[in-house]
Amino acid sequence: MIIWFFSFFNSKAALFISGRKQIFKQIAEKINPNDQNIWFHFASLGEFEQGRPVLEKIKQSHPDKKIIITFFSPSGYEIRKNYALADGIFYLPMDGRTNAKRFIELINPEMAIFTKYEFWYYYFKELKNNNIPLYVISGIFRKEQIFFKFYGNFYRKILKNVRHFFVQNNESLSLLKSIGLNNVTLSGDTRFDRVYQNSLSPKKLPLIELFCEDAPVMVCGSTWPDDEKLLSALPDKYPNWKFIIAPHEIDESHINDIEQIFPDAIRFSNLKIMADNINEIEPDAVYITQNKILIIDNIGMLSALYQYGQIAYIGGGFGAGIHNTLEAAAFGLPVIFGPKFNKFQEAKDLISINTAKSISSVNELIEAFEDFKSNDKASVAAKNYVIDKKGATDSILSNISF
Incomplete structure (x- = not known):
């Protein structure tokens, strides 16, 4: 009822x-x-x-x-x-x-x-x-x-x-x-x-490849508003990085809210419309790759997105609990997430091998980002953790x- x-x-x-x-x-x-x-x-x-x-x-x-x-x-x-x-x-x-x-x-x-x-x-x-x-x-x-x-x-x-x-x-x-x-x-x-x-044969996403170009990428998966507010501090501080935000909820009001936080972002659906309206993507490639922030406004792409990243942020840690960290770890991405992770053994394991960090503030997020942005050991440890399990x-x- x-x-x-x-x-x-x-x-x-x-x-x-x-x-x-x-x-x-x-x-x-x-x-x-x-x-x-x-x-x-x-x-x-x-x-x-x-x-x-x-x-x-x-x-x-x-x-x-x-x-x-x-x-x-x-x-x-x-x-x-x-x-x-x-x-x-x-x-x-x-x-x-x-x-x-x-x-x-x-x-x-x-x-x-x-x-x-x-x-x-x-x-x-x-x-x-x-x-x-x-x-x-x-x-x-x-x-x-x-x-x-x-x-x-x-x-x-x-x-x-x-x-x-x-x-x-x-x-x-x-x-x-x-x-x-x-x-x-x-x-x-x-x-x-x-x-x-999934990590052995992920689905290729040509538009994502075009967006990423050769830039380092942070993939932010299953994010909620509290996550997105924290993440807004990163693009200006790291202008050579690109950010892909795949929110947990993709209703229009939430996507609009994300656009308010990231006014320079472009929706994936808009990239797709551009590609569908031309015979070749190349003429618009310069415009597409100039964007630094991409909002994924559909469901089903996230597990394939991690193949294009160097760092992952996993949402949910300021609510009921974090979402899937293993999809990112399988591709060798060190992961960052909020404070509510204690119900998730894999999150605790990843922290113990220095390939994950829990954060509660912007300063902690930046510190974690700095630690992982060129940390090859963390990447190898994440991938090996999945293989061993x-x-x-x-x-x-x-x-x-x-």
């Missing part, structure tokens, strides 16, 4: 509601329950990218399997609804006894794979009742979670429906064992596999029976 109310004012809430209309009809029309279906569920886009290496390895080694994907969030579904390797992509119907029973009957999966988190009572129970194995991959648990409280018995019951947990760290392993769950393997984080794969996908698949 709360989401329905906000759907009148919020575009994501509206998509959350509209995307689930006649959802069972959509599923019935597209999915054959007699096929060998494997169900992957992702909370949102980040979890999709995290679980993607496992999905793609399964499809590669078992091409006869049908892949069904569900998302809880519009930010995952709307961006990946046309993902080529899936045979059906849907919003997950809301958890409930009737919905779970009907959904499982319609897709009849031979197994279900959930990435990182999202624990749905009725879906998990229905899978267990039908003897369908449920796996949680790249799982991560913290002692503050309700599963580990004296009053968390109901929630612990949800976890008992899982056939096997593949977790990211020793803390998660110990916590699950402390509540009697021994069906746990320390496999690591599949995100390392994903970002490493990859391998979770093979560990998981070696423990799943098909």
Whole structure:
């Protein structure tokens, strides 16, 4: 009811509601329950990218399997609804006894794979009742979670429906064992596999190459207003550098706000219009490359942008928590982010090997920038960190029976 109310004012809430209309009809029309279906569920886009290496390895080694994907969030579904390797992509119907029973009957999966988190009572129970194995991959648990409280018995019951947990760290392993769950393997984080794969063959972006020319570049990914205000101090101080800002939210009001902070910036969409209106880009190359600040006003480019950078700034550290640092590290970029990073093990690891810095002020941002702008050791350490941590996908698949 709360989401329905906000759907009148919020575009994501509206998509959350509209995307689930006649959802069972959509599923019935597209999915054959007699096929060998494997169900992957992702909370949102980040979890999709995290679980993607496992999905793609399964499809590669078992091409006869049908892949069904569900998302809880519009930010995952709307961006990946046309993902080529899936045979059906849907919003997950809301958890409930009737919905779970009907959904499982319609897709009849031979197994279900959930990435990182999202624990749905009725879906998990229905899978267990039908003897369908449920796996949680790249799982991560913290002692503050309700599963580990004296009053968390109901929630612990949800976890008992899982056939096997593949977790990211020793803390998660110990916590699950402390509540009697021994069906746990320390496999690591599949995100390392994903970002490493992406770094080997990133999508080339000709307009970005033209913008960057031969200048050193700072890529600012998933930024929020507090991040952008701090970053505004850098362009004037470092006129030979170029800055690419890829905000987390790309609604028109936010893009306008960024343009107020960076009045000399140009939008990527404007570069694209220029390129589309001429047969060759070269005549306008001088104009394009004179711009020092580029605002990315679309979703989906960020993971490829890091290939053009020397330093990365990762947003979110002045809000709920930082976004993905590993995509940048995989390309050998030292990373800078705000103060709220303690829930992210990789951020702490990167700081410990001197390839990341947490900042809280303009002075600290400039100090970090100065340290990293010609620091080859930090670049090598970032890349090696990702290489050393990859391998979770093979560990998981070696423990799943098909």
